[in-house]
Amino acid sequence: MATQASRSAARLMMAPAVILLLGWMLVPLTMTLWFSFTRYLPMRGDSIERGLQWVGFENYVRFINSSSFWPSVQATLMIVGGVLVITVILGVLLAILLDQPIWGQGVVRILVIAPFFVMPTVSALVWKNMMMDPVNGMFAHLWRAFGATPVSWLSDASVPSIILIVSWQWLPFATLILLTAIQSLDRDQLEAAEMDGAPVLSRFFHIVLPHLGRAITIVILIQTIFLLSIFAEIFVTTGGAFGTRTLTYLIFQRVVDSQNIGLGSAGGVYAIILANIVAIFLMRIVGKNLDR
Template sequence: MSTRASGRTVGGLRSLSLQAPAVTLLLIWMLIPLGMTLWFSFQRYNLLMPGMEQFAGLENYRYLLTDPALWSAMGTTLVLVGSVLAISVIGGTLLAVLYQQEFFGRGIARVLAISPFFIMPTVSALVWKNMMMHPVNGVLAWFTGLFGLPAIDWFSSYPLLSIIVIVAWQWLPFALLILLTALQSLDDDQVEAARMDGAGPVAVFFFITLPHLKRAISVVIMIQMIFLLTIFAEIFVTTSGGPGLATTNLAYLIYIRALLEFDVGGASAGGVIAIVLANIVAIFLIRMVARNLEE
């Protein structure tokens, strides 16, 4: 008995010693940037005034929380994340059902549908800005010209909608990939039995396919929401947060504070607020996914 206990203890210590370097490195990788962000958030620290740093207490947070730009950026972030999630989940579900069907060239069609996800965000934004939405040389301007309609300057007239389209175009294939993979495990006998009982395509979709995809949809929402909270490249390349603050989300507002206004203290306070919001969202989403996995 004691020999077994001793063996388990030695094995546990050996396993812990092997894991310790990786865990230590991960903690250092996480805690040092977080600690520096917290430290600077309590400092009055502007890069244009070197040597004049001083402790500011909660002044950076007070200024940021009373700044209308913060609430505008949070509203823009909410609209952007919610819109892209809706497009990705609904569109990804419908496309997954479509690409699950047998048709000629299905393999090539699947590869083409998934490929936008592997394009870098900056490249994707440049393609849409200069080749698709350009008011003179863009594909959309050429298409509207076929019907005698005037060209639309998308990034001036509909800036937030343009960003939503670009981001959704890139993240829709991710949802399609996850949902299509989940759809592979759907029992064909169950679908065939429902059809023999008289269920049409709509009934099969809502009562068999959609419940089967419930867990996969939860995973898609969790992963995408975490990444969508940090959208930056698409905004930087296309609108630079404008016109005004129309496309300035929380991540871009932090960039403006840090690298355009050189206010490291204010940007760090914004970073802390973003971390708190991201963790609240993550906790909520993890609980939702865990609840779906238990069902």
């Protein structure tokens, strides 16, 4: 509801954002799509100026059939799934804990949030050297203190190690969102349940958890979007070795290391499709959220 004048003003004010994002999305996407159907090896002299050779779906077939594809999908799913399970479960427990009356709540909250402010390259390096190094890492010291042989975390237990690092980074996000949700829980409801004689555990499963349902969905969906494209954590720690080559990292290697643009672009299209499947679910939920 507004006047013609304010509606045209609104269109004008929205234009920069819309045009910028439209360009940002369409131009590179079109190029990727085009490259994915061509033979494009810059090291062998292919270039746009000289014209690229159209190869149809060859890149798509080769990307899927390469021996690295399925392991990379597996690594991606394991890492994303592992991080989600850990952050959601620990996030719920931590949020409940932080919701209790404790001394120094503010300081504890700062301690818990801190990892969110650490850039991915730093957290990967810190974990790799300060914590997980088989000789000088904190874990090695701990293991030796208990008489055990230190583990070479990033080569012998590479996927769990990556999951641990990434979970550490994302736990603050999950905890914060879940904490906000818990604080919006109607206390009367809990007290009514207590009056009805419901024990602690059943109060948790029948009242707290359903109330958190929406927040948990949001955590899962937003994290999934970001986790599908984690890069720096792998780049800095294992460089994609020891079974930690995710789909994102595989595409990165095809494009940057082997300079096979056509093949990498086909992989990129797969990744885009994958992300969009997740995105559709996210949009549904967010869309409902906007209506409220």
